[in-house]
Amino acid sequence: MDISAIDLINIESFSSHVVSLSECRQSLHTYLRSKMSQVAPSLSALIGEAVGARLIAHAGSLINLAKCPASTVQIIGAEKALKQMQYRLKNYFSEVPTSVFGEKLREQVEERLSFYETGEIPRKNLDVMKEAMVQAEEAAAEITRKLEKQEK
Template sequence: MYCRTAQLIGNRKELSEESLPSLEEVVMDGAKAQAILEASRSSMGMDISPIDLINIERFSARVASLASYRLELQEYLRSKMSQVAPNLATLIGDVVGARLISHAGSLTNLAKYPASTVQILGAEKALFRYWGAPSLLGKEVAAVMVGQEPSWVTGEDDDGGRVPTSVYGEKLRGQVEERLTFYETGDVPRKNVDVMKEAIKEATDVATEVKRKLVKKEKKRLKREKKLQDSNGDAEVENGDADTPVVKEEEEKKKKKTKLLQED
């Protein structure tokens, strides 16, 4: 925002009331835009040379472009993770999930790792180089719900298998939240086997519903094709070519009948 503001203002002497709408659009605050305008008029700083101003504008444009590109990458990552690893993304987020996959080498490798290995991904150097207590958390500490907890609470989390639904990720995330709540309230969390039974049932229902919709869609498509073929067949009969054998036979019969009537 600062760079976009600097890029918009340029030379402060050229900033006027006409620039307020554009400035307010950048800073998203009318009062702040007015304060910037007033500050530009009362500033005691020295004037910027044309060369310095050019470099400032180029630098600001570059930073704003990189920020925009970063947003595009985030959207791409979100879309890709929802297709490749929806459960992992639901459990710990798109960015942290992608970091874990990258560090493990592949999603398959990550799925095969035990919890103790997942726990130290990204902290291997610190683990084998420590003088005293080792680092017990790696990339996963970047997850919001893990990183905000005190060090004596943070522990391990696992990633389930690959399925085209985020049901398992939602259930696993709920289990993690229940275990974190346990340290505060003492409420005993549900057993994993019970939660996974619910997840399997919901995932099965989702798969059944998706399959039902696909079958229904396929039936409609076949029905449209059959209707189109029937209509094309009727059109061919009505608008048939005069040179076809059937048409020729009908014409020969008509000619013979006409000739007999003339002879009579």
């Protein structure tokens, strides 16, 4: 079938729009990944950048999200991704962004899923969070030492 000149112009225009939108989407994804790794690295490690950003947006802010009890977060829609923590651990913030808590929570989710397949008992939440706190403190100390070296 022959394509008329006007049809070809419209197809080319549409194609260039699709390519432009694809490039814009990729650029926004890169930006979101960068911002989430700075703002909420643990949340990003646990549930991913896009879901984490949506969760923060739905809660209104990262601080509002951190203040939410687990049941509220479950209602927001993250029931499968987030697990309850003790209150004193739930609101952990550090001056140095770290993904340690998110990584540990992800490990814990994977251990719990593995329990259904293998029957191997997962570690307790308290033990995992204690381990995460030690690693987070070590990471913060290391970054602080590097910053002090740079200032000298």
